[in-house]
Amino acid sequence: MDERPPFAKMNGLGNEIIVADMRGRADRVAPAAARALAADPATRFDQIMAIHDAKTPGTAHYIEILNSDGSSAQACGNGMRCVVQALAAETGTRRFTFETVAGILNAEEHADGSISVDMGMPRFGWQDIPLAEEFRDTRMIELQIGPIDAPVLHSPSAASMGNPHAIFWVDEDVWSYDLERFGPLLENHPIFPERANITIARVTAPDAVTIRTWERGAGLTRACGSAACATAVSAARTRRTGRIVTVTVPGGPLAIEWRDDDHVIMTGPAEWEFSGRFDPATGAWTRDAEGVV
Numbered sequence: 001m002d003e004r005p006p007f008a009k010m011n012g013l014g015n016e017i018i019v020a021d022m023r024g025r026a027d028r029v030a031p032a033a034a035r036a037l038a039a040d041p042a043t044r045f046d047q048i049m050a051i052h053d054a055k056t057p058g059t060a061h062y063i064e065i066l067n068s069d070g071s072s073a074q075a076c077g078n079g080m081r082c083v084v085q086a087l088a089a090e091t092g093t094r095r096f097t098f099e100t101v102a103g104i105l106n107a108e109e110h111a112d113g114s115i116s117v118d119m120g121m122p123r124f125g126w127q128d129i130p131l132a133e134e135f136r137d138t139r140m141i142e143l144q145i146g147p148i149d150a151p152v153l154h155s156p157s158a159a160s161m162g163n164p165h166a167i168f169w170v171d172e173d174v175w176s177y178d179l180e181r182f183g184p185l186l187e188n189h190p191i192f193p194e195r196a197n198i199t200i201a202r203v204t205a206p207d208a209v210t211i212r213t214w215e216r217g218a219g220l221t222r223a224c225g226s227a228a229c230a231t232a233v234s235a236a237r238t239r240r241t242g243r244i245v246t247v248t249v250p251g252g253p254l255a256i257e258w259r260d261d262d263h264v265i266m267t268g269p270a271e272w273e274f275s276g277r278f279d280p281a282t283g284a285w286t287r288d289a290e291g292v293v
């Protein structure tokens with residue numbers, strides 16, 4: 001019998017995800033294995049979602065999240081949808097309660113195949129995000145990039161969805177900004193002691209925002225679910241939109257609702273690409289033969 005754990009290469013609106021089945025095992029996916037899988041064009045990913053046995057009664061599984069640089073993340077909305085789709089296909093169950101390092105999280109697959117994830121409650125306190133210095137109002141913090149008298153990006157909103165986010169509001173097309181250049185500088189800016197996911201956002205209607213995100217530990221991605229949620233709550237907080245919005249990421253639209261009970265619900269698709277087995281210590285992997293059950 002093959003002792004190596006199975007994995008599925010999936011994506012959530014183009015956010016490249018590996019769902020690793022670590023159930024029944026005591027070992028974990030090593031950061032070195034993550035980096036090796038990320039370096040291989042066939043398994044290139046933004047996040048690994050490692051499904052472990054539950055730690056807490058009442059939860060189905062413990063999910064550990066790794067970025068492509070091997071660092072760990074507290075939240076990954078698109079990855080959670082992939083986990084739900086994989087487990088729903090296997091078990092026929094459609095509702096799940098998971099645990100992550102950031103807490104308990106509920107998710108559900110709908111009859112049309114779309115998946116909703118309750119991303120929990122946003123936090124806006126400067127220590128919670130965290131920021132390195134006190135800001136009483138995180139709807140707009142002092143931070144800018146570009147020439148001092150003509151900044152290209154400035155005054156972002158900051159929020160935590162379990163992980164740190166900064167959202168820069170822009171009036172022009174989000175593709176007209178050189179996020180590849182500014183992203184790494186802002187991700188690692190000293191104002192963010194745990195680094196941050198960096199988003200540029202353009203409000204196009206009272207219920208619509210278009211974004212691009214430079215992810216902490218992963219770089220430019222086609223979708224970042226937690227950034228879409230952080231953008232939605234920040235847009236509503238700054239009265240740019242209402243509490244129900246469509247956030248369009250490069251991979252497509254996500255429906256976000258900031259409910260009255262303060263929970264943020266994100267709904268979108270997930271897609272399976274191929275399956276295989278891998279070594280959680282090294283990242284060496286093989287693809288399953290197609291059509292063999």
Ligand SMILES: N[C@H](CCC[C@H](N)C(=O)O)C(=O)O
Nearest residue numbers: 073076077078163224225226
């Ligand atoms: N792609 C993920 C976010 C990953 C966040 C990660 N880059 C970090 O916070 O370190 C999402 O769909 O929410």
